[in-house]
Structure formats: structure tokens, C-alpha cells
Amino acid sequence: MRTTIKDVAKRAGVSPSTVTRVIQNSSSISQQTKETVRQAMQELNYHPNLNARSLVSSYTQVIGLVLPEDSDFFYQNPFFPQALRGISQVAADNGYAIQISTGKNEKQRMEAISQMVYGRRVDGLIFLYSMPEDPLVQLAIQHNFPFLILGKASSPFVSLVDNDNIQACFEATSYFINKGYKNIGFVAGNKELVVSQDRYEGYKNALKAHHMELDEAKVKFSSGFLLEDNSYKVMKKLTKQPLDAIITTDTIVAEGVLSYLKETGLDLPIISFDSVMPKIDITAYVDINATKLGRVSFNTLLQIINDTKEGKQVCYRRVIPHTIIEL
Amino acid sequence: MRTTIKDVAKRAGVSPSTVTRVIQNSSSISQQTKETVRQAMQELNYHPNLNARSLVSSYTQVIGLVLPEDSDFFYQNPFFPQALRGISQVAADNGYAIQISTGKNEKQRMEAISQMVYGRRVDGLIFLYSMPEDPLVQLAIQHNFPFLILGKASSPFVSLVDNDNIQACFEATSYFINKGYKNIGFVAGNKELVVSQDRYEGYKNALKAHHMELDEAKVKFSSGFLLEDNSYKVMKKLTKQPLDAIITTDTIVAEGVLSYLKETGLDLPIISFDSVMPKIDITAYVDINATKLGRVSFNTLLQIINDTKEGKQVCYRRVIPHTIIEL
DNA sequence: CTGAAAGCGCTTACAG
DNA sequence: CTGAAAGCGCTTACAG
Numbered sequence: 220m221r222t223t224i225k226d227v228a229k230r231a232g233v234s235p236s237t238v239t240r241v242i243q244n245s246s247s248i249s250q251q252t253k254e255t256v257r258q259a260m261q262e263l264n265y266h267p268n269l270n271a272r273s274l275v276s277s278y279t280q281v282i283g284l285v286l287p288e289d290s291d292f293f294y295q296n297p298f299f300p301q302a303l304r305g306i307s308q309v310a311a312d313n314g315y316a317i318q319i320s321t322g323k324n325e326k327q328r329m330e331a332i333s334q335m336v337y338g339r340r341v342d343g344l345i346f347l348y349s350m351p352e353d354p355l356v357q358l359a360i361q362h363n364f365p366f367l368i369l370g371k372a373s374s375p376f377v378s379l380v381d382n383d384n385i386q387a388c389f390e391a392t393s394y395f396i397n398k399g400y401k402n403i404g405f406v407a408g409n410k411e412l413v414v415s416q417d418r419y420e421g422y423k424n425a426l427k428a429h430h431m432e433l434d435e436a437k438v439k440f441s442s443g444f445l446l447e448d449n450s451y452k453v454m455k456k457l458t459k460q461p462l463d464a465i466i467t468t469d470t471i472v473a474e475g476v477l478s479y480l481k482e483t484g485l486d487l488p489i490i491s492f493d494s495v496m497p498k499i500d501i502t503a504y505v506d507i508n509a510t511k512l513g514r515v516s517f518n519t520l521l522q523i524i525n526d527t528k529e530g531k532q533v534c535y536r537r538v539i540p541h542t543i544i545e546l
Numbered sequence: 547m548r549t550t551i552k553d554v555a556k557r558a559g560v561s562p563s564t565v566t567r568v569i570q571n572s573s574s575i576s577q578q579t580k581e582t583v584r585q586a587m588q589e590l591n592y593h594p595n596l597n598a599r600s601l602v603s604s605y606t607q608v609i610g611l612v613l614p615e616d617s618d619f620f621y622q623n624p625f626f627p628q629a630l631r632g633i634s635q636v637a638a639d640n641g642y643a644i645q646i647s648t649g650k651n652e653k654q655r656m657e658a659i660s661q662m663v664y665g666r667r668v669d670g671l672i673f674l675y676s677m678p679e680d681p682l683v684q685l686a687i688q689h690n691f692p693f694l695i696l697g698k699a700s701s702p703f704v705s706l707v708d709n710d711n712i713q714a715c716f717e718a719t720s721y722f723i724n725k726g727y728k729n730i731g732f733v734a735g736n737k738e739l740v741v742s743q744d745r746y747e748g749y750k751n752a753l754k755a756h757h758m759e760l761d762e763a764k765v766k767f768s769s770g771f772l773l774e775d776n777s778y779k780v781m782k783k784l785t786k787q788p789l790d791a792i793i794t795t796d797t798i799v800a801e802g803v804l805s806y807l808k809e810t811g812l813d814l815p816i817i818s819f820d821s822v823m824p825k826i827d828i829t830a831y832v833d834i835n836a837t838k839l840g841r842v843s844f845n846t847l848l849q850i851i852n853d854t855k856e857g858k859q860v861c862y863r864r865v866i867p868h869t870i871i872e873l
Numbered sequence: 874c875t876g877a878a879a880g881c882g883c884t885t886a887c888a889g
Numbered sequence: 890c891t892g893a894a895a896g897c898g899c900t901t902a903c904a905g
């Protein structure tokens with residue numbers, strides 16, 4: 220049999236409730252008792268059964284990470300491991316564990332998140348993606364379950380941690396403008412994604428700020444899952460325009476663009492957005508600092524969990540700085 | 547208040563134990579009763595408290611993933627997300643959740659794994675790395691806790707799922723030999739890693755099989771964390787040898803090698819090992835099929851969990867096939 | 874400063 | 890085929 224709190228209590232000559240209080244380092248316990256109990260715990264190599272604890276105290280010290288549907292794009296994008304890294308760094312420091320949940324379709328993902336929320340397996344959720352009217356987010360909202368969205372905005376009333384994508388792309392575009400480029404193309408991923416829209420906004424703002432005309436023929440959105448092939452095709456169309464530089468919203472897009480350019484012998488400066496240094500031969504990239512996004516997300520979620528406990532309803536919006544890095 | 551099994555029992559006019567049996571789809575319950583109870587569950591949107599269930603039944607339907615110490619190399623290597631992907635695909639299909647545990651040092655990681663094992667938070671563990679005499683693996687062994695190692699061998703008595711790295715590198719080397727190359731260099735990552743040793747073994751075997759002399763001056767191990775910089779330096783030394791092709795054990799190594807070659811204007815065919823298509827300009831890579839490694843790992847762990855329940859002690863060794871892919 | 878009692882929400886023998 | 894009772898291992902008021 221595994222050692223329980225009763226074994227420790229017996230050995231230390233106290234009651235189980237006293238052992239609990241020692242574990243909680245309650246100030247109402249004498250130093251003397253604390254020491255005796257701690258020694259007994261050590262001697263017996265006692266570790267509490269966390270299921271029992273969670274059952275009665277209804278907190279788990281676990282947070283849930285909600286991933287999007289199983290897709291190549293998600294798992295090949297360095298954003299995910301980097302964000303996870305940031306989250307787990309802070310989680311470990313705070314004694315929290317991380318449970319991840321995904322699935323091959325919405326039904327399976329709904330099942331998984333239900334287990335976490337209804338099953339009381341986690342204290343809060345971080346969504347690592349964002350879709351309009353996401354039923355999983357709806358579930359969290361309905362049950363007033365603590366959560367936040369990392370990376371992209373969706374509804375205006377949820378807490379989130381994100382970059383200022385408008386500003387970031389403003390700066391990326393200005394970077395080219397300041398170098399004297401006049402015909403700057405813009406190739407984005409899926410137009411539905413808030414992130415593409417925001418970066419497009421920044422692109423337009425930069426042109427305006429520098430009194431340059433927006434030429435929509437120089438702007439392309441690649442549909443589908445931001446995949447490389449699409450960007451390649453899109454680029455093909457774009458080169459009918461005079462171009463001297465290109466902004467892309469993702470390294471995967473940049474890859475497609477680059478492979479078309481190489482094939483046709485063209486050489487244009489390219490900027491992309493990424494969370495690690497791109498391995499392809501481009502001019503610069505905007506580091507969105509995914510690890511920091513992760514770290515701040517965890518800390519913010521902790522606040523939301525506490526707010527919820529106290530019945531408060533605060534909506535957090537945290538902005539993580541980006542950096543343009545020349546290659 | 548959250549709905550409990552008692553609420554369902556009351557509504558369906560049965561006892562709580564009957565509700566449990568319906569959830570378990572026990573064959574001793576009449577079809578009639580099952581339907582009534584299921585309807586009551588639906589109407590009340592009942593979801594069992596999993597902490598209560600785990601407390602009494604001592605299984606959790608959660609498995610733990612043990613990551614190595616927080617390092618750039620690990621989080622930038624596509625191996626991890628791809629393996630995770632495979633694991634979570636099968637886990638979701640089997641109604642299992644995944645908890646991950648890491649930390650910035652061994653103490654913190656030990657803490658995290660203790661929570662999972664002693665705290666009864668998971669039913670089994672998958673280690674996504676391998677070190678000799680790993681105290682975390684020791685913990686699992688001591689407590690006869692179900693686990694396996696994904697990717698690399700360590701002790702001879704633990705279950706594991708891996709590629710046949712000797713064979714894989716034999717084939718990679720033969721690929722070059724069959725194309726007529728005579729001076730094939732070998733640049734590996736850390737010499738301590740079993741994976742580097744195995745691939746070196748395969749390299750040597752291939753030379754021998756083709757009656758070619760092993761020239762140790764053409765072999766280099768890059769120390770540290772397999773990092774790019776190191777491989778760059780190592781390559782510098784290697785080019786004092788006549789070379790017409792290079793085997794590298796990792797795309798990150800290949801990057802370092804390639805960047806040195808580019809600088810010096812050399813152009814040599816390179817093979818690397820990876821779990822996704824490398825983005826750099828090399829000749830071919832050995833696809834180690836990380837997603838499948840993940841899927842098989844989960845399934846094997848499930849078996850180990852069952853074996854342990856039945857008091858059996860089986861040591862599994864599963865080999866996942868690799869593929870050479872020309873670029 | 875500490876203990877006895879009750880209870881968290883399930884499941885598991887036992888009994889019929 | 891079903892129910893009543895006991896118990897999993899904790900924590901939380903309550904009482905002193």
C-alpha cells in the first residue's frame with residue numbers, strides 16, 4: 220500500500236488535519252509540530268494523492284492547453300513549441316502541470332475539453348489558436364471557466380495575449396520604405412485570420428504614413444492553410460507587377476514566394492514573421508517572441524483563475540513586443 | 547452546484563451504483579434502465595468528476611510525457627512536435643489525455659514527475675529523451691510504474707520504441723557509395739548520444755560491406771548540444787581531407803556544415819536525418835518517421851499499463867521503419 | 874495550536 | 890438485474 224496522510228499522522232503522533240496544515244504551511248501550527256511532521260513525511264517518502272486533494276479542494280494545479288485540429292501547419296510551425304516552452308517554464312516555476320488536448324475533428328476536441336472542464340482536471344485553459352465562434356471557447360464562457368487566448372484576437376470580451384501585429388507590420392513595411400524601396404508587395408496567409416488582417420492593416424498604414432499609394436494588385440492572400448504551395452502560385456500572379464521588395468506574413472509563405480523567385484531567377488528582399496530564425500535566405504524577419512507570449516499567457520491565466528475565484532470579471536489584453544531582426 | 551451522480555440517480559429513479567454501471571456499459575444492466583439513465587445524464591448534462599473516479603479506481607486515463615531539460619535544441623527540433631502529434635492522435639482516439647512535464651533543471655523535473663507518479667495523476671510515462679542513469683527513469687523503475695522510452699536506447703531492460711539507426715545510416719551511406727562517391731565524410735552530433743553512435747556504426751558497416759577503408763580523419767563528432775556553430779567549426783577541420791559527399795546525423799548539423807561549405811564555395815552532396823522535410827539545400831534525408839514513433843509509443847505504453855495491472859513484466863522493443871527521401 | 878467529524882463524488886464488493 | 894454500505898485519501902469548518 221502507498222503511504223497516506225494517516226501513516227504520516229500516526230508516525231508524527233498528530234491528526235491527519237494537522238498534517239494537512241503542515242503541508243499548507245499554515246501559520247497556526249507550531250514550529251515544533253511542523254518539524255516533527257516534516258520529518259515523518261520524509262521518512263515515509265510521503266506524497267499526497269492529488270486526486271483526493273483536487274476532489275475536495277476543487278483546484279488541480281494543472282492548466283489545459285487547447286490545440287487546434289491536428290494539422291500539418293500547426294505542428295510544423297515553430298510557434299507552437301516556442302509558445303509551449305514559455306508556458307511550461309513559468310508553469311514549472313509555479314508548481315503547475317500542463318495538460319494538452321487536441322483531436323482530429325471538432326467532436327473529439329470537444330470531448331477532450333469537456334473532460335478537462337467538467338471532469339475538473341484543470342484550473343484554466345489557454346487556447347493556442349483562434350477561430351470566430353469557436354464552440355470550445357463558448358463552452359468556457361458559458362461555464363465561466365478561466366481561460367485566455369494566446370496569439371490572435373477573436374471576440375472582443377475575452378482575455379488575450381498577443382503581439383501588436385498592426386504596429387509590427389507597420390515597422391516591417393517602413394523598414395523597406397526607409398531603404399528606398401518603392402514597390403513593396405504584400406503576401407499574406409489566410410484572409411480570414413485576424414493575424415493576416417492586422418498585418419495588412421499595418422502595411423497599409425505604413426504606405427499612407429510615407430505618402431505612398433496603396434496598389435491592391437501588389438497584395439495577395441493565400442487561401443487554405445497558409446501552405447507553401449499556395450504562396451508559390453500566388454507569387455506567380457504577383458510578379459506581373461513591378462516589385463522591388465516583399466512582405467510576407469509567415470515563413471511558410473516566404474518559402475513559397477522564395478521558391479518561385481529562385482525558379483524565375485528573380486532576387487527580391489523579403490521580410491517574414493516568425494518565432495525562430497528562419498532557415499531560408501531572406502532579408503529580415505519580425506520576431507514575434509513566442510516564448511514570451513507563452514510566459515505572459517501563463518501568468519495572466521493565473522490572474523484570471525484568481526479573479527474568478529474572487530468573483531471578479533476582468534478582461535486582460537496583453538501586448539508582447541516584437542523585434543525586427545536582420546539576417 | 548455542479549450535477550453529480552446522485553442527481554442523475556434521483557432523476558432516473560435508480561441508485562448511484564446503477565448509474566456507474568451504465569457509464570461502464572456493464573452487461574448486467576437491463577437495456578431499459580440503461581436508456582432511462584442515459585437520458586437523465588443527457589438532460590442534466592452530466593459529466594463525471596474525474597478526480598473522484600481516479601481516487602477510487604486508481605486509473606486516470608492520462609499519460610505523462612517527460613521532456614528533457616528546457617533547451618533550445620529540443621524545442622527547435624521538429625522531432626518533438628512530430629512525436630507529440632503521433633502520440634496525441636492515438637491518445638485522443640483512446641480517450642486519453644496527455645500531461646507534459648519539464649523543468650529548467652533536474653530538481654524541478656524530478657518534482658514534476660513525482661507529482662505525476664506519486665500524485666496518481668497519470669497511468670504511465672513516455673520519455674522523449676534518453677540519458678544514461680537518468681534518475682527520473684530510475685524512479686519509474688523503482689516504483690514499477692509503467693513507462694517507455696521513445697527514440698533512443700538507454701538501459702537494456704526498459705521498453706522502447708526507436709528507429710533502427712544502424713540500418714538507416716547503413717542505407718544512407720550505401721546511397722552515396724552506389725552513386726560512385728569514394729570519400730564520404732561523417733559529421734555527427736554529441737558522441738555520448740546513443741543515436742550518434744548507432745549511426746556511426748551504420749556508416750562503418752556500409753563502408754566495410756562495400757570493401758572501402760574507414761578513414762577516421764573523415765569522421766567528426768560535434769560536442770555540446772548538436773548546435774549549428776559547432777558543426778560549422780568541425781566542418782572547417784574536415785575539409786582538410788579530400789571529400790566528395792557528407793553524411794550528417796541531424797539537419798541542425800547539416801546546417802552548420804552547409805554554411806561552412808557555402809562560405810568556402812564548396813558544393814558537396816549532403817544527407818541528414820530528420821522528421822520533416824529540411825528547408826535547407828541538401829541532397830536527401832532519412833525520414834525517421836517521428837509521428838509513427840509517437841503513435842506506436844502510445845499503443846505500446848497502453849500494453850505496458852495493462853501488463854503491469856496483470857502483474858506481467860514484458861520488455862518491448864519496437865522498431866519503426868525509416869525512409870530515404872531525395873530532395 | 875490541534876483534533877474529531879463530516880464530506881468531496883465517485884466505485885466496488887456484498888447481498889439479494 | 891439492482892441497491893445499501895463502505896471507502897478511496899484528502900480538506901474544511903467547527904469546537905475547544
